[in-house]
Amino acid sequence: MKVIHVLGARPNFIKAAPLIKAMNKSLDVENIILHTGQHYDKNMSEQFFDDLNIPKPDINLGLGGGSHATQTAKIMMGCEEVFDKHNPKLVVVYGDVNSCVAATLVASKLGIPIAHIESGLRSLDRTMPEEINRIVTDNLSDYLFTTCVDGVYNLVLEGVDEDKIFLVGNTMIDSLVEFEDKFINKREKEYALVTLHRPFTVDSKSRLIEMMDSLMEISVDIECVFPIHPRTKNTLVKNNLYDRYKSRILMTEPLGYINFMSLQKYAKFIITDSGGIQEESSYFNVPCLTVRDNTERPVTCNDGTNKLIGTDYKNIPNEVKNINFNKKSSIDLWDGKASDRIVNVFKDIIL
Numbered sequence: 550m551k552v553i554h555v556l557g558a559r560p561n562f563i564k565a566a567p568l569i570k571a572m573n574k575s576l577d578v579e580n581i582i583l584h585t586g587q588h589y590d591k592n593m594s595e596q597f598f599d600d601l602n603i604p605k606p607d608i609n610l611g612l613g614g615g616s617h618a619t620q621t622a623k624i625m626m627g628c629e630e631v632f633d634k635h636n637p638k639l640v641v642v643y644g645d646v647n648s649c650v651a652a653t654l655v656a657s658k659l660g661i662p663i664a665h666i667e668s669g670l671r672s673l674d675r676t677m678p679e680e681i682n683r684i685v686t687d688n689l690s691d692y693l694f695t696t697c698v699d700g701v702y703n704l705v706l707e708g709v710d711e712d713k714i715f716l717v718g719n720t721m722i723d724s725l726v727e728f729e730d731k732f733i734n735k736r737e738k739e740y741a742l743v744t745l746h747r748p749f750t751v752d753s754k755s756r757l758i759e760m761m762d763s764l765m766e767i768s769v770d771i772e773c774v775f776p777i778h779p780r781t782k783n784t785l786v787k788n789n790l791y792d793r794y795k796s797r798i799l800m801t802e803p804l805g806y807i808n809f810m811s812l813q814k815y816a817k818f819i820i821t822d823s824g825g826i827q828e829e830s831s832y833f834n835v836p837c838l839t840v841r842d843n844t845e846r847p848v849t850c851n852d853g854t855n856k857l858i859g860t861d862y863k864n865i866p867n868e869v870k871n872i873n874f875n876k877k878s879s880i881d882l883w884d885g886k887a888s889d890r891i892v893n894v895f896k897d898i899i900l
Contacts, residue, residue: 553581554581563603563724564666566601567887571891638661639899680845715894725885740817754790776803777800824845828883831849
């Protein structure tokens, strides 16, 4: 019995790895890992898979690049060929990238059951391509696995049959629990961790200058470590701004999983526009300031250590001064056992 896991970016692998391991242990299935190649990531080297004991992809379509429509169409064509060849019993998709919605569309039209891991997240902002992907994927999926109660509520509000919804927790946390003993503090003094990559944040010269000037102000009191995303670096270099900031802000190349999680775990606080970091920082009980106007992960604000501070970047230094370092995370079911709960559903209902 074949199950195809469709993955398009490095976070998908981190979410999928513990589930695939749990399925291999407890279910009589052949797990096939299909990497669409949506995001090229030089840190997804042999070492990445070896460090995390993540199975290497069985199939790599290599279909990155292009507009959203072009990329999605190419991935749909590639998935259709693979699904026709292997005739899987189930297709498992993860998160909200284009690979997720493309595989879902193809599987749905071929009559293959779909399980969506990380269902029900909503930012309520349809200008975000990821939000469109989430809505379409959830409406076509047969089994929807949510990370938190918010996800269940969103799906019910949209009219999804409650019998299809399963509150299981977060498989990304499963990976943190499994490998936490590898996360080591290699820095001798306190530091803040910064990550920025969203087009709204980094594609505008004026907004990026406002952001970087705020980071410069913060760096007077604490070192800012900034593993810089290629998109962010390109904007700085294109506008002759990179040298202006690198003397005061420690800008490094993107890091592998172990090194980056180590930075997260031991940071004094984090400034980000990422989605996954809101979750990871809450697990680590590290204060996180999210420079966005909305979040699809409000549970990290309500029950975690995240704070949504908006996109008036001049306010960041003041927000740093007002961080509540005593707040601790209390998010239900983020205990490293989400994959086991999903496997139990697969045993009872699907496979």
